[in-house]
Amino acid sequence: MRIAIIADLHLGYGRFYADSFEQARRALAEAVKRADLILVAGDIFDAKVPKMEVLSEAIRMFRSASGKRVPIAAIHGTHERRSRGSSNPVQLLAEAGLFTDVHNSSAIFELDGEKVAVHGMGGVPEQYVTNALEACSPKPVEGAFNIFMFHQNIRELVPAPDALGIEQLPPGFDLYVCGHMHARTVLEADGKLLLIPGSTVVTQMRGEEQGEKGFVMFDTKTRKHEFVPIKTRPFVMADIKFENAGISEIAQKCEKTISGIVGKNGPDMPAIRLVLGGSLSKGLMPSDVDVSHLAERSDAIVFIDKEFSSSDMQTAINKLRELRARKSSARELGAERLAEKLKAAGFKLEAEWILDALADGKGDEVVKMLSGKERSR
Ligand SMILES: [Mn+2]
Numbered sequence: 295m296r297i298a299i300i301a302d303l304h305l306g307y308g309r310f311y312a313d314s315f316e317q318a319r320r321a322l323a324e325a326v327k328r329a330d331l332i333l334v335a336g337d338i339f340d341a342k343v344p345k346m347e348v349l350s351e352a353i354r355m356f357r358s359a360s361g362k363r364v365p366i367a368a369i370h371g372t373h374e375r376r377s378r379g380s381s382n383p384v385q386l387l388a389e390a391g392l393f394t395d396v397h398n399s400s401a402i403f404e405l406d407g408e409k410v411a412v413h414g415m416g417g418v419p420e421q422y423v424t425n426a427l428e429a430c431s432p433k434p435v436e437g438a439f440n441i442f443m444f445h446q447n448i449r450e451l452v453p454a455p456d457a458l459g460i461e462q463l464p465p466g467f468d469l470y471v472c473g474h475m476h477a478r479t480v481l482e483a484d485g486k487l488l489l490i491p492g493s494t495v496v497t498q499m500r501g502e503e504q505g506e507k508g509f510v511m512f513d514t515k516t517r518k519h520e521f522v523p524i525k526t527r528p529f530v531m532a533d534i535k536f537e538n539a540g541i542s543e544i545a546q547k548c549e550k551t552i553s554g555i556v557g558k559n560g561p562d563m564p565a566i567r568l569v570l571g572g573s574l575s576k577g578l579m580p581s582d583v584d585v586s587h588l589a590e591r592s593d594a595i596v597f598i599d600k601e602f603s604s605s606d607m608q609t610a611i612n613k614l615r616e617l618r619a620r621k622s623s624a625r626e627l628g629a630e631r632l633a634e635k636l637k638a639a640g641f642k643l644e645a646e647w648i649l650d651a652l653a654d655g656k657g658d659e660v661v662k663m664l665s666g667k668e669r670s671r
């Protein structure tokens with residue numbers, strides 16, 4: 295069977311809203327042409343409660359793909375995960391019959407006598423991954439080609455303290471498929487083949503998101519895989535280091551760097567992120583360096599980060615670097631802190647549940663749960 299593996303479409307992502315749909319549509323359309331089965335490894339949506347416009351656009355996209363009679367199996371990612379008892383948008387689309395949600399379950403797809411069993415586990419915050427794997431405990435199906443699809447950081451690629459090691463993955467599957475990491479990667483370790491297709495849209499604007507985007511084709515007969523690039527907006531990141539620089543030197547260097555990138559990237563307007571570092575001339579503060587006018591161009595989408603070092607700023611920068619290295623969203627960090635506080639106070643309430651309830655306007659219910667006798671959920 296020819297299997298297309300897609301992940302991290304991030305439909306509705308604010309910064310590149312139109313790109314998120316166009317590029318996902320291209321990937322799906324190409325996958326439908328090439329594949330007998332399509333897998334989507336989470337983060338189809340950028341938000342756990344997407345806007346109606348995003349939902350309806352997504353429904354249209356998947357309806358057109360599923361109309362081509364290629365089955366699709368999907369899981370939710372960390373961006374769509376909601377607490378127990380709440381529905382997430384991936385479930386919603388599955389319930390509408392657009393694809394099969396294989397979170398904590400498996401589905402068998404058959405073609406010309408060949409069986410492919412897809413077992414899934416949706417994304418969970420890093421600290422819960424061991425428990426989630428235990429609860430899911432997927433078992434390969436005899437007589438089938440078995441795939442385990444999940445959505446987590448892999449320790450071999452992202453050295454986060456709670457990230458999943460490849461040796462922790464359930465044994466006995468013919469293929470492992472993972473979303474979450476936005477740079478495409480192939481990993482072979484512990485006798486396992488792990489394919490990470492990467493995202494179809496740039497989101498965090500990190501260095502590893504440069505390069506081609508697309509999806510992976512895997513053939514169960516030959517056991518070979520191939521990356522299929524799709525047309526996407528070029529993304530280029532440039533680190534520029536200065537030494538005792540003044541404002542005009544900085545502006546000139548930025549201008550020159552941007553022009554160089556624009557000329558080399560074909561007809562599409564590129565997204566460019568400049569990271570300015572190093573030292574400023576004496577008496578000049580980072581806040582004095584106004585580069586906003588450089589970002590106003592009609593031939594590129596430009597983002598400029600100032601990371602100049604000066605002794606009083608170093609602490610703040612280090613803190614930001616640390617946060618970025620942990621790859622956590624503000625919400626995840628908040629949930630972590632809240633979980634610590636709840637545990638210390640002897641509550642058994644899930645932090646994720648509280649945050650979801652608050653976001654859903656159920657503040658009264660949260661207060662009731664926290665103040666009442668019922669201290670668990
Ligand atoms: Mn993602």
